[in-house]
Amino acid sequence: MEQAPALTPFPLDVLLGRIAHEWETRQRIFDLPTARFWKKADGVDLSMEFMGRPAATPVGPAAGPHSQMAQNIVLGWLAGARVFELKTVQVLDELDIERPCIDMETIGFNIEWSQELLVAESLEEYVKAWMIIEILRHWEPLKPFIGDDSGPYVFDMSVGYDLAGIQTDKVAGFMDSLIDAGPEIERLRPLIPEPFAEFRDHPFPTRVSDSLTLSTFHGCPPDEIEAMVKHLMDRHGLDVIVKLNPTLLGFPRVVEILQKDLAYEHIRLNRLSFVDDLEIDRAVDLITDLQKYAAGRDRKFGVKLTNTMVVNNDRDFLPADPMYMSGPPLHVLATSLLDDLLSTMPGTFKVAGHDGPVQVSFSAGVAKGNISATVGMGVAPATLSSDLLRPGGYGRLEPMLRQLEKDMAENGAATLEEWHQYSWEQARAAGFRGPAEAHMTDIVKGHGKKQYDLYAHEDPPRSVDHDLEMWGCVACNFCVTVCPNDAFFRLPTPEGSDMSGRQQYFVLAELCNECGNCMVFCPENGDPAQVKPKLYLDRGRFELGTGQGFLLRPDGDGVSIKARQGSEPEIERLDRLLNDPAEGLPVRAADL
Ligand SMILES: Cc1cc2nc3c(=O)[nH]c(=O)nc-3n(C[C@H](O)[C@H](O)[C@H](O)COP(=O)(O)O)c2cc1C
Ligand code: SF4
Ligand code: SF4
Incomplete structure (x- = not known):
């Protein structure tokens, strides 16, 4: 049997129709409540320059699950992200990634590292996100929640993983089509639906991205990295950042920090990955040469600290070995690497x-x-994946930015430059080389350590001894917030119904790539992505699927429901929930 694609993105009209409908019926956008929308605070300016481009905050999603699909990027923007490292695109766009692929039970591991869409689909997702953000920032109903001027933002491309791949017509065409997205925008423009008709003639900026972060996969030879950077600057005129690996610290230092200082003795490092990766002497030459090369061509060059750490798979969850570690211990490794590079x-x-x-x-x-200490070191932007995969999801960004604003305001810093200066003076007064060494010392040896070591992260998420069922559950809402693709949504249980629980939960099947993250955080026993009703908007995907599933078709003002495995009571319940005029299906039936 033909295999279903991992993801089937929603077209622009469906996404915009959903925004208008969800706003009207429940004042949320892609399930994010307005309390989690970010609005610039008075008296504190978080704006920064990313390779010469203005961005209103120094925060955004790192290349990963939060920067792959249009609704993900829009969610990040609503919550305050202003620099987006788009999900890495590579020529091999039909890889079969094993599932589950994300394990956030403790610190953070994954086994997926490039786009799960076809390259042409990725292009469309990024341009759709660009157009939706451009529409929303001008949309009157949102202004009370995001402010009259929500500030500039940057889309930063990411490609990998070798020179031959990025030279192919497919990947080169992808980059050219984001540098000048005029044709793609004009192709999508007729899809802008009625609720946003005022934007049908909107002058969307056509330069979606002209900077790029090069994802150097573990083991990528230094000469290849150098050749790729030069090619990207010369052939595409891009400003380029090279994403470095934590192996640059060297094996003994990583062992010392990870296993001795932070007590992650059980994490088995992959010694080969240190042999194959860039080493510090070569990195110094590479950075020096590429900076000179960029300056000679009026281009900008940067580095990113860091990509994930290769480790052997000693856990019983992800079906591949090695796996890639992220999250709290990586923070300590990357801070140490920054301090080393600065010295x-x-x-x-x-x-x-x-x-x-x-x-x-x-x-x-x-x-x-750690946002204030991180930004205080002068790095910018501070991007993230792992933290956004925890309960609260995209909604964790707004409190993070508020924390930064609060720390700055309390210490008399009105701008990020003043915050850097303050952090520098504090660190020097305490006898450190600078804020990187001060932060590193705190998190390796000082009070901060308890947020990063094994003992802070060995307890699994809370659980209850109950098997998950299609209807009713403890209604913690974690499946909604931890899903990077916003595949889950919830509806209140109707009065007098036979379903238990305050809320009922549903999966939009085409947006679920079975990454496993909701299963990790669901306190009941079972996989919400398999157990909760799987709703299909796409007939092809419905026919390719297996197990329980329901196809939704437009029917008058509502939807009709067809079950894959005949079950009348389930269809009746769905009919009542999804066709409820108060909330109902968040997607507009007319757009199906
Ligand atoms: C599930 C997942 C997928 C990722 N995919 C990519 C990718 O496609 N390209 C890339 O350069 N980095 C990728 N990363 C690495 C992140 O961009 C980031 O550098 C790393 O996770 C460290 O940040 P964190 O600790 O906030 O997760 C991925 C990380 C995760 C957790
Ligand atoms: S619904 Fe669950 S398994 Fe599916 S993409 Fe979202 S978090 Fe992953
Ligand atoms: S399915 Fe699980 S994660 Fe989702 S709301 Fe119910 S108990 Fe919580």
Whole structure:
């Protein structure tokens, strides 16, 4: 039997129709409540420059599950993200990734590292997200929640993983089509539906992205990295950031930090990955040469700390070995690497106290508890994946930004530059080389350590001794918030119904890639993505699927429901819930 694709994105008209309908019926957008929309605070300016481009906050999703589909990127933007490292695109776009692929039970592991869509679909997702954000930032009903000026934002492409791949017509065409997205925007423009008719002639900016973060996969030879950066600058005129791996710290230092200082003795490092990866001496030459190369061509160059850490799979969850570690311990490794690089190459990096030309972007265990210290080191942006995969999801960004604003305001910093200066002076007064060493010392040896070591992360998420059923559950809402694709939604249980629980939960099957994240966090026994009613909007996907599932077709003002495995009572319940005029299906039936 033909296999269903991992994901089937919703077209622009369905996404925009959903936004209008969801707003009207429940004042949420893609399930995010307005309390989690970010609005600039008075008196504190979080804006930064990303490779010379303005961004209203220094935060955003790292290349990963939160920057792959249009609704994911829009959710990040609503919650305050302003720099988006788009999910990595590579020429091999029909890889069969094993599932589940994400394990956030403790610190963070995964086994997926490039797009699950066809390259052409990824292009469409990024342009759709760009158009939706452009519409929403001008949409009057949102202004009370996001402000009159929600500020600039940057889409930063990510490609990998070798020179031959990025030179193919497919990947080169992808990059060219984001640098000038005019044709793609015009192709999508007729799909803007009635509730947003005022935007049908909107002058959407056509340059969606002209910077790129190169994802260097573990084991990518240094000469290949250099050749790729030069090619991207010369052939595509891009400003380029190279994403470095934590192996750059060297095997002994990683062992010392991870296993000795943080007590993750059970995590088995993959020694081969250190042999194959870039080493510090070569990295120093590479950074020096590429900065010179960029400056000679009026281009900008930066580094990103860091990609994930390769480790052997000693857990019983992900079906592949090795796996890739992210989250809290990676934060300690990346901070140490930053401190090492600053000592080895003084005056090179554009961070507090150095004033060099090379931008340092950061992605390693960024969370509310360390955002102020992270940004205080001068790195920008601070991007994240793992923390957004925890309960609260995209809604964790707004409190994170509020924390940064609060810390800045309390210490008299009105801008990020003033915050860097404050952090620098504090660190120097305490006898450190700078804020990177101060932060590293705190999280390896000081009070901060207890947020990063094994003992802080060994307890699994809470659980109750009950088997998950299609109807009713403890209604914790975790499946809705931990899903990066917003595949889950909930509806209140109707008065007098025979279903238990306050809320009922549903999966939009085409948006679920069976990553496993909702299963990890669901306190009941079972996989919500398999047990809760799977709703299909696409007949082809419905026919390819197996197990329980329901096809929705437009029917008058509502939907008709067809079950894959005949079950009248289930159809009756769904009919009552999905066709409820008060809330009902968040997608407009007319758009199906
Ligand atoms: C599920 C998952 C998928 C990821 N996919 C990519 C990818 O496609 N390209 C990439 O360069 N990095 C990828 N990453 C790495 C992240 O961009 C990030 O660098 C890393 O996870 C560290 O940040 P964190 O600790 O906040 O997760 C992925 C990470 C996760 C958790
Ligand atoms: S519904 Fe669950 S398994 Fe599916 S994509 Fe979302 S989190 Fe992953
Ligand atoms: S299905 Fe599980 S995760 Fe979702 S609301 Fe119910 S108990 Fe919570």
